[in-house]
Amino acid sequence: MSGAGREPHLWHLGEQSDAIAAGAITPLELVEATLTQVERFDDDLHAYLSLDAERALDAARAATRALAEGRSLGPLHGIPFGVKDQLAVAGLPTTLGSRASDPTPAVRDATVVARLRAAGAILIGTHTMHELGKGGATDFPFGQPRNPWDLTRSPGGSSSGSGIAPAAGMGSFAIGEDTGGSVRSPAAASGLTGLRPTFGRVSRHGGVCFGWNADTFGPIAHRAADVETVLRVIAGYDPADPLTTRRPLTAAPGTPERDGLKGVRIAIVEEMTWPAGAPLGDDVTAAIDAVVACLRELGASLEVVSIPSVRHAVTLTQATTDVDVASEALTRWLRPAWDSVDRGVRTRLAAALLVPTPLYARAMRARAVVREHVLRSFGRFDALLTLGAVGSAPPIEASRERIASAQDVARLVSARRITSHPFSVANVPALVMPMGVDADGMPLAVQLAAAPYDEATVFRIARAYQAVTVWHERRPNLEQSVASWRASSSAPQAPTEGSGG
Amino acid sequence: MPSADDIAFASIPTLAGWYRDGILTPEDAVRSMLERIERFDPALRAFIHVAGPAALRDASIAARELAAGHDRGPLHGIPYAVKDTMAVAGMPTTHGTRALPVAWPQRDATVVARLRDAGAVCLGKLNLHELGAGGTVVFPFGEPRNAWSLDHVAESSSSGSGSAVAAGFCTFSIGEDTGGSIRGPAAANGVVGLRPTFGRVSRYGVLCHGWNAATVGPLARSAAEVATVLQVVAGHDPADSLSARRPVLMPDLDRSQHLRGVRIGIIQALMAPDTLHADVVRALEGAVDTFVALGAEIVDVEVPGADHAVALQLITAGDGAPAAHPPGWWSSHYAQLDQATRTRMAASALVPTRVYLRAMRARAVVRARVLEALERVDVLLAPTAEGPARRVLAASPDGAAEDGNAVTIARAFPSRRASKLFSIANVPALAIPIAPASNGLPLSLQLAARPFAEATALRLAHVFQSVSGWHRRHPDIERVVAAHEGGVRA
Numbered sequence: 001m002s003g004a005g006r007e008p009h010l011w012h013l014g015e016q017s018d019a020i021a022a023g024a025i026t027p028l029e030l031v032e033a034t035l036t037q038v039e040r041f042d043d044d045l046h047a048y049l050s051l052d053a054e055r056a057l058d059a060a061r062a063a064t065r066a067l068a069e070g071r072s073l074g075p076l077h078g079i080p081f082g083v084k085d086q087l088a089v090a091g092l093p094t095t096l097g098s099r100a101s102d103p104t105p106a107v108r109d110a111t112v113v114a115r116l117r118a119a120g121a122i123l124i125g126t127h128t129m130h131e132l133g134k135g136g137a138t139d140f141p142f143g144q145p146r147n148p149w150d151l152t153r154s155p156g157g158s159s160s161g162s163g164i165a166p167a168a169g170m171g172s173f174a175i176g177e178d179t180g181g182s183v184r185s186p187a188a189a190s191g192l193t194g195l196r197p198t199f200g201r202v203s204r205h206g207g208v209c210f211g212w213n214a215d216t217f218g219p220i221a222h223r224a225a226d227v228e229t230v231l232r233v234i235a236g237y238d239p240a241d242p243l244t245t246r247r248p249l250t251a252a253p254g255t256p257e258r259d260g261l262k263g264v265r266i267a268i269v270e271e272m273t274w275p276a277g278a279p280l281g282d283d284v285t286a287a288i289d290a291v292v293a294c295l296r297e298l299g300a301s302l303e304v305v306s307i308p309s310v311r312h313a314v315t316l317t318q319a320t321t322d323v324d325v326a327s328e329a330l331t332r333w334l335r336p337a338w339d340s341v342d343r344g345v346r347t348r349l350a351a352a353l354l355v356p357t358p359l360y361a362r363a364m365r366a367r368a369v370v371r372e373h374v375l376r377s378f379g380r381f382d383a384l385l386t387l388g389a390v391g392s393a394p395p396i397e398a399s400r401e402r403i404a405s406a407q408d409v410a411r412l413v414s415a416r417r418i419t420s421h422p423f424s425v426a427n428v429p430a431l432v433m434p435m436g437v438d439a440d441g442m443p444l445a446v447q448l449a450a451a452p453y454d455e456a457t458v459f460r461i462a463r464a465y466q467a468v469t470v471w472h473e474r475r476p477n478l479e480q481s482v483a484s485w486r487a488s489s490s491a492p493q494a495p496t497e498g499s500g501g
Numbered sequence: 502m503p504s505a506d507d508i509a510f511a512s513i514p515t516l517a518g519w520y521r522d523g524i525l526t527p528e529d530a531v532r533s534m535l536e537r538i539e540r541f542d543p544a545l546r547a548f549i550h551v552a553g554p555a556a557l558r559d560a561s562i563a564a565r566e567l568a569a570g571h572d573r574g575p576l577h578g579i580p581y582a583v584k585d586t587m588a589v590a591g592m593p594t595t596h597g598t599r600a601l602p603v604a605w606p607q608r609d610a611t612v613v614a615r616l617r618d619a620g621a622v623c624l625g626k627l628n629l630h631e632l633g634a635g636g637t638v639v640f641p642f643g644e645p646r647n648a649w650s651l652d653h654v655a656e657s658s659s660s661g662s663g664s665a666v667a668a669g670f671c672t673f674s675i676g677e678d679t680g681g682s683i684r685g686p687a688a689a690n691g692v693v694g695l696r697p698t699f700g701r702v703s704r705y706g707v708l709c710h711g712w713n714a715a716t717v718g719p720l721a722r723s724a725a726e727v728a729t730v731l732q733v734v735a736g737h738d739p740a741d742s743l744s745a746r747r748p749v750l751m752p753d754l755d756r757s758q759h760l761r762g763v764r765i766g767i768i769q770a771l772m773a774p775d776t777l778h779a780d781v782v783r784a785l786e787g788a789v790d791t792f793v794a795l796g797a798e799i800v801d802v803e804v805p806g807a808d809h810a811v812a813l814q815l816i817t818a819g820d821g822a823p824a825a826h827p828p829g830w831w832s833s834h835y836a837q838l839d840q841a842t843r844t845r846m847a848a849s850a851l852v853p854t855r856v857y858l859r860a861m862r863a864r865a866v867v868r869a870r871v872l873e874a875l876e877r878v879d880v881l882l883a884p885t886a887e888g889p890a891r892r893v894l895a896a897s898p899d900g901a902a903e904d905g906n907a908v909t910i911a912r913a914f915p916s917r918r919a920s921k922l923f924s925i926a927n928v929p930a931l932a933i934p935i936a937p938a939s940n941g942l943p944l945s946l947q948l949a950a951r952p953f954a955e956a957t958a959l960r961l962a963h964v965f966q967s968v969s970g971w972h973r974r975h976p977d978i979e980r981v982v983a984a985h986e987g988g989v990r991a
Contacts, residue, residue, distance in 0.1 A: 212862055242869035327855030357857045358823030358850050365712055365824045372742035 009033040009169040010475050013079055013226035016172055020067065020078045027067065027078025030172075031060035031122055034080045037169045038124070044151060044482050046143035047164035049085045050092045051125040056080065059122045073120030075229060081116060083175040084159045085126035086133050087217065088206040089113055096208055097129040099141045100337030110206025111241065112175055112217050112234045119233040124171050127161025131342045132333065134158055134179055134211065134325050136413075138344035138400040147189055147393050148476040149442055151485030154399035156189030156389070158182040162220050163190040168478055173221035173230050179211040179325075180317050181420025183218045184432040184447065188389035191443030191474055193433040193462065194220040195227050196424065198452045200245040202231070203238030210325040214317075214424055223472050224433060224462030231455065247453050252460035257467035262299035264461060265381045268292065270306045272386035272447075275418045284391055287436035287444045291385070291465070298464050302385070305377060309370045310422035314414045316370065317421050319363035322352035344401050367425050374426035378451040383461055387419045388432035388445025419447060429455045433462050434471035443474070508533045509669025510975050513579055513726045516672060520567055520578050527567070527578030531560035531622055534580050537978075538624070538670045544651055544982045546643035547661035547670055549585045551625040552592050556580070559622045566620065575729050577620030583675045584659045585626035586633050587717075588706040589613050596708055597629040599641045600837035610706025611741065612675055612717055612734045619733045624671050627661030632822075633677055633710060634658065636841035644893060648690045649942050649976045651985035653890040656689035658682040662720050663690035667943075668978050673721035673730050679711035680814045681885075681920030683718050684932035684947060688885035691934045691943025691974060693962065694720040695727050696920075698929045698952045700745035702731075703738030712821030713743075714814075714924055723972050724933060724962035725754055731955060747953050752960035758967055761796035765789075765948075765961075766878030768804050771919045778888030780938040785884060788935045788946055791969050792882070797961075802874040802881070806867040810922035813867065816860040819849030864925045871926035872951070879957055881949045883919035885932040889942035923949045931958040934971045943974075 008016060008025045019025045035053055042048055063078040085095050088106035095101045108114075113123065128145045130137035135158045145160040147153035148168040155164045159176030163186025166174050176183035178196035187194025195218040202217045209215040219230035237246045253259075273288060274280065292302050326334070326349035333341055334349060377384060393399075394416075401412045423430040428449045435446040450457040466472050503511065503519065508530050511519070519525035535553050542548050563578035583589060586596050588606035590613075595603055609617060616623070628645040630637040635657035637644075645660035647653035648667035655664040659676030663686025666674050676683040678696040687694025695718040702717045709715035719730035728751060735749040767789070774782050789799060823831070831850070835843050874881060923930040930949040937943055950957040966972050 212865075242872070243865065323854050324858055327858045330855060353855065355854055356850070357820070357852050357854045360854050360857070361712075361820040362824040365821065368742060375742075 006475065007033060009037055012222035012472070013172045013229060014223065016079060017077070023067070027063035027122065028057070028060040030078060031056050031080050034124060034169065034171060041168055041478050041482055042170060044146060044485060045148055045164050045168055046128050046140070046145040047161035047168065047170055048082065048125045049095055049097065049128050049142055049161070052089070052092060052123055055091070056122050056124050063120060063122065075119050076116060076233060077120035079121045079172045080124045081121050081173050081175070082124045082127050082162065082165050082171045083113060084129050084133070084162050084177050086129060086177050086208050087113055087175065089123060089126060092126055094208060096133055097131045097137070097140065097142065098333060098341065100333050100340045108206065111203035111238045113206065115234050127159065127165060127174060129160055130158035131345045132210065132325065132329055132349070133177060133182065133208070134322070135182065136344045136348045136401050137342045138402060139342050141342070144396065146396070146485070148478060149190065149481060150440070151481055152395055153393040153442065154189060154396050156186035156393060159186050163187050163192060163194070166192055166221055167476060169475070173219055173226060175217055175234070176220050177207065178216050178218055178424070179214045179321055180424050181417060183220060184420050184430060185389065187220045188432045188443070188445030189393035191434040191471065192220050192222060193224050193227050193431065193472060194218065195231060195431045195455070195458070196429065197231060197235065197455060198429045199427045200243055201235050201249070201429070201453065201455065203241040203244050205238055205240035210328040211321045212324055214321050223466055224431065224459050225466070227431070228459045245453065250456045252456045252463070256460045256463040260298040261295060261461060261464050264300040264383065266295060266300050266302045266383045266385050266461070267305040267377050267381040268302055269310065269384050269386045270304050271308065271310050272419050272422060275390060275415065276311070278390050278415045278418070281391060281438060283436070283438040284387070284444055288387065288446065291435045291446050294465060294468060295461070298468065300461070307373050307377065309373045311418070312366065313370055313422040313425045314417045316363050316367050316425060318352070319355055320360060320367060322348060323355045323360055325349060326352040347403065370422065371426045374422060374428065375451070382450065382457050384449045386447045388435070388447040389419055390416050392438040392440070392442035392444055423449045428452055429458050431458045431462055433466065434474070436471060443471070502529060505533050505537060506669070509537055510722070511672070512723060513575060513672055513721070513729055516579055517575055517577070527560040527563040527622060528557065530578065531556050531580050531624065534624060534670060541668065541978050541982055542670065544646065544985060545648065545664055545668055546628055546645045547665040547668065548582065549595055549597065549626050549628050549642045549661070550593055552623060555591060556622050556624045563620050563622060573618070573620030576616065576733055579621050579673070580624050580671045581616065581621050581673045581675070582624045582627050582665055582671045583613060584629050584633070584662050584677055586629065586677055586708040587613060587675065589623055589626065592626055594626065595642065596633070597631045597637070597640070597642065598838065600834040606706070608706065611703035611738045613706065615734050627659070627665055627674060629660055630658035631839045631842045633679070633682060633708060634842045634845055635682065636845060637839050638841050639839055646893065647890050647942070648978065649981060651981060652892055653942060654689065654893055656685040656890055659686050663687050663692055663694065666690070666692045666720050666722060667976060669975065673719055673726060675717060675734070676720055677707060677709070677715055677717050678924070679715045679818055680924045681917040683720060684885050684920050684930060685917055687720050687932040688943065688945030689890035691937070692720050692722050693724050693727050693934070693972060694718065694932045695731060695955065696924065696930045697731065697735065697955055698745070699927045700743055701735050701929070701953065701955065703741040703744045705738055705740040708825060710822040710825055711818045712824065714818055715821070724931065724959050724966055727931070728752055728754065728959045728963070745953070750953070750956045752956040752963065754960065754963050756960070758964055759796045760792060760961060760964055763797040763961065764800050764878040765792055765797050766800050766802040766874055766881045768802055768807055768874070768881060768883060770804070770807050771883045771922070776887060777884060778938070781884050781888055781944055784936040784944045785946060788965070788969070789882070791965060795964060795968065800878050802878060804870045804874050804922070806863070806870055807918070807922050809863065810867065810925050811916055811918055813860050813864050813925055814921040816852055817857060817864060819846060820857065822846055823850065867922070868926045871922065871928060875928065875951045879950070880961055883947050883949070885920060885945035885947045886917050889938040889940065889944060919947060923947065928952055929955040929958055931962055933962045933965065934974070936971060937974070
């Protein structure tokens with residue numbers, strides 16, 4: 001059990017599982033170490049909204065006892081995790097990151113949470129998110145979440161805490177929710193691997209899904225293999241969610257780590273890899289080139305294709321999914337609690353409510369066209385490759401979407417979403433993973449997508465890639481990054497910086 | 502040679518047999534039907550455009566091919582017609598409106614192209630409610646009449662697709678069904694009509710205002726013939742990205758003629774006597790008795806929310822209309838549109854997005870309940886319409902319904918609860934004739950199956966028709982027309 005000389009809470013999930021099974025560490029030790037990490041760093045990082053420490057420790061003791069008795073609780077025996085605060089956890093409120101939410105604790109676990117617990121995983125708490133879960137928040141009522149690699153930078157969103165926690169060793173994996181890119185953005189920002197599964201792959205029962213035809217729950221962890229382990233636990237038909245699929249989650253043929261990618265055909269989508277109007281840094285270009293070279297070396301064939309209509313995906317999502325969300329948020333948040341909802345969120349949602357039905361319907365039809373254009377690629381290719389994010393995580397101040405003009409919409413809202421929204425509109429499984437670092441040492445990410453329900457191909461490529469690269473082994477040095485942030489923030493701050501919690 | 506009446510009501514396999522046995526040629530059949538149309542359609546108004554020369558040319562090609570041993574299969578030389586929302590190369594498309602210029606498409610809709618490849622002969626374009634919307638008050642091409650009584654309507658919206666087949670103007674037809682537009686006219690005219698699963702049949706080349714609910718399907722005089730046509734027109738089409746890739750399963754119609762082991766579900770809420778015409782209640786009871794006698798088991802099922810189907814359908818079904826035309830088209834053509842069409846479209850444009858979305862979510866819930874019910878039974882049985890076809894109502898010269906708003910609303914929104922429920926659930930639903938009403942007009946029931954299980958409904962209907970015989974009743978068109986003329990003179 002190496003863990004590259006690190007402490008167990010910083011190991012990846014596979015190492016932790018092996019060590020627990022071998023008796024090298026106990027679930028109690030792992031959960032205690034994880035909680036200590038939260039205690040030490042989360043006042044600055046703000047990954048968690050609610051902690052369930054007592055119950056987590058009880059569960060860890062039970063898991064430790066079970067092990068001593070030779071009983072396995074399942075594939076995630078003793079592994080600590082957290083979920084975006086959009087999923088019901090019995091005994092905890094589901095805040096959606098909003099002060100206006102009903103604070104009554106949930107009575108029952110969401111299906112995803114129940115399945116994870118049944119597989120032996122131990123819930124630590126719920127994660128910070130952009131208010132109401134659709135991005136665009138300018139402030140955070142429960143404290144500004146920060147990127148563990150550099151606390152002045154954005155941790156991505158909207159499942160912000162779900163990216164921070166695994167990177168900071170505050171939970172071995174997280175469950176985020178992705179409507180347009182809300183799993184992939186925080187995973188990319190923190191140097192993690194995150195999956196938006198095909199819509200219908202994972203039950204949404206017990207989740208608050210305002211984006212009712214687009215919201216998907218997906219895992220974030222260090223490696224693709226870990227993400228796959230978690231997905232296999234949470235995926236599958238749920239009678240309580242009639243939109244879940246009965247299709248089986250297939251396995252990649254062979255062992256990708258050993259067998260490579262011979263015969264795998266990958267298309268690099270031009271519009272999502274070298275986006276118009278957003279010049280890439282040399283570090284990003286070089287990292288993409290290196291990924292391509294690596295995948296070729298593994299036996300895959302790669303070529304560049306153009307899918308021009310994906311450029312409309314962001315606008316189409318705003319004209320449709322934003323309206324879905326706003327329609328649900330109207331009666332319980334926007335009307336009764338307008339003043340307490342974040343300015344960025346409420347402005348965006350109020351604008352969406354003005355979209356007339358004919359325009360919405362027109363945009364829905366256009367979404368079907370964009371989807372078809374993306375799906376057409378899968379006749380000739382097994383997977384699509386794009387940037388995982390347009391550059392590394394931006395400074396927090398630059399990430400706030402304060403819209404004052406049409407140019408701001410293009411600059412702040414649309415440009416940064418070009419890598420994620422097209423695959424949401426196409427409803428294909430999409431995975432981001434680290435592919436290098438920029439000049440400041442911040443993680444850069446690449447994205448893979450495959451045909452609907454073909455998560456297996458995405459995992460196959462990502463696992464083969466991670467078998468020969470080390471980007472997923474990097475961890476932020478929290479002592480250093482937090483200390484440096486504390487030193488700088490004790491200096492006088494502009495009043496708009498953060499909300500203070 | 503068979504008589505004109507024999508040709509008019511001959512089934513697809515009968516015609517096919519005559520062609521191959523040298524008893525009749527496709528040209529004979531087409532000529533005979535064209536004469537029938539010419540004689541009676543001025544009263545029936547089933548057709549907007551009759552493509553006589555093109556049909557005779559296609560029929561002679563079909564005849565030559567058959568004579569040369571080039572056999573295109575069961576539809577080779579079979580006369581049919583399509584709802585005038587579908588493109589046929591070389592024929593005008595009106596969509597039943599004066600608000601659009603008459604289109605002369607260069608290419609066939611995919612269904613038409615597939616039928617052409619199969620050797621079928623298109624006789625022309627069938628009358629409909631304006632733009633397929635339903636409720637039309639003033640029909641630009643004449644009001645389509647019921648094949649059994651010219652005083653009664655042919656129902657909306659694929660009106661001619663129902664009446665032409667019933668009147669023996671063609672052997673089968675193609676209609677379009679969003680909330681009941683195939684099944685309604687099939688029921689009113691006493692023929693069989695199938696709303697296939699959404700995605701089963703390509704919609705390329707067809708005007709579809711209900712973009713996520715409109716389906717294209719066949720009408721014929723027996724379930725077996727509907728199955729034959731479905732087999733030709735169904736299947737994935739690269740030009741319609743929403744068409745399904747699933748294989749087309751066909752019913753085995755040669756299997757033993759009983760239904761032992763088949764479970765038929767009945768949704769009691771849709772059978773409540775106070776919501777149905779007394780004749781419908783009686784006819785449904787008779788049909789259920791027939792199914793029981795054939796060995797089927799009848800099971801009561803609950804579908805919570807079934808009552809909301811009409812409201813959910815009306816709030817959401819117009820959603821494709823704005824995108825089907827350029828921005829501003831609806832408002833700039835307001836005056837040219839029929840009062841019912843424009844009122845309906847204006848109303849759906851005013852539905853706030855959040856109400857529309859709530860209804861869309863509710864549709865998903867109701868659909869889940871229907872699918873749950875179909876887990877426990879093989880098909881659901883329900884009435885197609887609440888009663889027989891209603892009487893034709895006069896319109897005032899200014900285009901308003903003579904009877905005022907209440908009647909306009911009543912005819913714009915025929916209830917057809919069970920039809921709308923199966924549309925919302927996106928399950929295949931087959932309308933078949935049952936015992937007629939006391940005034941002689943046809944009545945109908947629906948069999949709805951699981952998604953893509955058209956074959957199940959078709960087999961059950963086929964076995965039912967092998968013993969019931971209601972589908973063999975034909976109107977005596979000569980008498981129907983004469984009776985009306987007599988009535989008009991009187």
